[in-house]
Amino acid sequence: MSKLISWPHALAVTRRNAAMYRRTWVLSILPNFFEPVFYLWSIGLGVGAYVAKMRGVPYVEFLVPGLICVSAMNGSSFEATYNVYVRMHYEKMYAVMLTTPVEPEDILVGELLWALIRACMYGGIFLIVTVLFGLTTPLQALRVLPVIPLAGLLFAALGLAFTLRVGSIDLFSYYFTMFLTPLFLFSDVFFPIEERLHGVWLYVAELLPLLHPVRLSRAAFHGGGVSLGTVAWDITYTLGIALGLLSWCRKLIRDRLVA
Amino acid sequence: MSVSVPASVTAPPRAPAEARSSVPVVQVTGVSKHYDGREVVHELSLHVQPGQCFGLLGPNGAGKSTTLRMIYGVTKPSGGSVRVFGLDVAQDGRRVRERLGVTLQDNVMIDVLTPIENLRVFGGYHLLREPVLSQRIAALVDYLELGSHANVPVVALSGGFKRRLAIAMSLINEPELLILDEPTTGLDPAVRLSLWTKVRELKAKGKTVLLTTHYMDEAERLCDYVVIMAQGRAVCQGTPKDLILTHVGRDAFEVDCSAEEQTQLLQGLTLGSLRSGPRLLVYGNDLAALVPRLHAIAPERAYIARPANLEDVFLAQTGTHLEAGA
Numbered sequence A: 001m002s003k004l005i006s007w008p009h010a011l012a013v014t015r016r017n018a019a020m021y022r023r024t025w026v027l028s029i030l031p032n033f034f035e036p037v038f039y040l041w042s043i044g045l046g047v048g049a050y051v052a053k054m055r056g057v058p059y060v061e062f063l064v065p066g067l068i069c070v071s072a073m074n075g076s077s078f079e080a081t082y083n084v085y086v087r088m089h090y091e092k093m094y095a096v097m098l099t100t101p102v103e104p105e106d107i108l109v110g111e112l113l114w115a116l117i118r119a120c121m122y123g124g125i126f127l128i129v130t131v132l133f134g135l136t137t138p139l140q141a142l143r144v145l146p147v148i149p150l151a152g153l154l155f156a157a158l159g160l161a162f163t164l165r166v167g168s169i170d171l172f173s174y175y176f177t178m179f180l181t182p183l184f185l186f187s188d189v190f191f192p193i194e195e196r197l198h199g200v201w202l203y204v205a206e207l208l209p210l211l212h213p214v215r216l217s218r219a220a221f222h223g224g225g226v227s228l229g230t231v232a233w234d235i236t237y238t239l240g241i242a243l244g245l246l247s248w249c250r251k252l253i254r255d256r257l258v259a
Numbered sequence B: 001m002s003v004s005v006p007a008s009v010t011a012p013p014r015a016p017a018e019a020r021s022s023v024p025v026v027q028v029t030g031v032s033k034h035y036d037g038r039e040v041v042h043e044l045s046l047h048v049q050p051g052q053c054f055g056l057l058g059p060n061g062a063g064k065s066t067t068l069r070m071i072y073g074v075t076k077p078s079g080g081s082v083r084v085f086g087l088d089v090a091q092d093g094r095r096v097r098e099r100l101g102v103t104l105q106d107n108v109m110i111d112v113l114t115p116i117e118n119l120r121v122f123g124g125y126h127l128l129r130e131p132v133l134s135q136r137i138a139a140l141v142d143y144l145e146l147g148s149h150a151n152v153p154v155v156a157l158s159g160g161f162k163r164r165l166a167i168a169m170s171l172i173n174e175p176e177l178l179i180l181d182e183p184t185t186g187l188d189p190a191v192r193l194s195l196w197t198k199v200r201e202l203k204a205k206g207k208t209v210l211l212t213t214h215y216m217d218e219a220e221r222l223c224d225y226v227v228i229m230a231q232g233r234a235v236c237q238g239t240p241k242d243l244i245l246t247h248v249g250r251d252a253f254e255v256d257c258s259a260e261e262q263t264q265l266l267q268g269l270t271l272g273s274l275r276s277g278p279r280l281l282v283y284g285n286d287l288a289a290l291v292p293r294l295h296a297i298a299p300e301r302a303y304i305a306r307p308a309n310l311e312d313v314f315l316a317q318t319g320t321h322l323e324a325g326a
Ligand SMILES: Nc1ncnc2c1ncn2[C@@H]1O[C@H](COP(=O)(O)OP(=O)(O)O)[C@@H](O)[C@H]1O
Pocket: A259, B035, B040, B058, B059, B060, B061, B062, B063, B064, B065, B066, B067
């Protein structure tokens, strides 16, 4: 049975998370802020001193577009995996929501919106730090802005599907070390993959989800040199995978919560 | 173990006082629930009438919470039908849940937030907006006496306070039907007493109350009508008084004695009796003869003569005690 989503009820779910976050944000935002500082410091000053230039720019500048997407990815991934799991199984939050007019699909949308908000906060803070470091111009920051929720959406959908399908907290560490970490390392963030991969591997690499937001982010930063076709493909891929997974999640969350 | 109930003890069946012409608030008809091939609820039928305090009484694992979840539409029955407010819960779950309130067995609230903030979040699920939301919260804080710690994070509150907050949350939408899953389990006697008062008051205000409990005294004091459940089945249902009179009789007599003493004690009497280890329980409407007889058999023997209760009904019907270790 397909149920219509009620946006007011979904927003009530999002607001619940926001109300709780208001109590804890000072503590949780600090690492959020320092993480990019440490990255840029270590890699920019350390590794960057040995790497002359990457694609014609100082190494630290090469890193910025990719790391913004990684921040957004981390923000929504934590929210969509550990936090959703805890709310579902330990805190029994969904059990209590379901005693009210809130339906499972509303919970899904509410959590998705919250994961998006978190992704935007993570990615946004990273972006602000790079602006403060003089690594990003205000114009670049403006252009890259839409890529942050797009990356957040993709990894919220992946995380939610994993959490709802697998549903075992012991397996989350696999999700992070066996899935997100390789993505982080091989998705054009640290080195230009098209210069290192050849032949069929270039096509295989297109399967990596993070590659697409990162490439969009680079396009937003550097403008020229990226074909519109590639941009269109990256947007289509990101939205297509996200929406496909979310429609699967709709069924998964109903099966899990209303049995 | 079984109890033999002589015909003389059985009260004539009375029509329940609640049998009015109005549509039942809850109509459960032949509902079953399987989990992985195991039957947790078996062909259960019950009707909750408007204004009634209706009790589902049974030990842990009897299927009470599962039955409640099927009633508010979050667990799908494997068979049978559930109607609430005359609506099919499977079709109109959202509309049904707009009009009822549920206090779950566990207190589910946001620990880092205060009672007021928790009520505010919960009101959001019902789409309540200002100024109504603040008015309702103020009234509930007042009614459930939450004022003393209304602005303290929930994590620091006592079990009794949290229970009152949980009930306040389930009242935020001014429900017509209030569902309480084990409202007083794990609370101390004084807190239980004050919660009973609240439930009675809510009933007096015209709310229909459906509660589960494994305390027979709670069911007996609060409920107009009870269904006794064991292993997913309704063992019997009726008003507490009728159940007691029908299944055991008005009075109970307890004594530790041997099988020969039992024979002597009950010789020639038509009384219901059952054994639980060394303990003999005798039931009936007139147990006056037992005391002199026991004196004759064993002059020093301690005994208990008391009114029969729902625990006795449960024991007589299932051969087991209601409360573990009782
Ligand atoms: N989601 C579920 N999956 C499998 N078994 C369940 C589930 N919920 C309840 N049960 C089982 O159903 C039985 C009745 O549970 P419950 O309705 O919670 O009983 P009660 O509330 O009377 O203690 C128990 O044996 C319990 O283990």
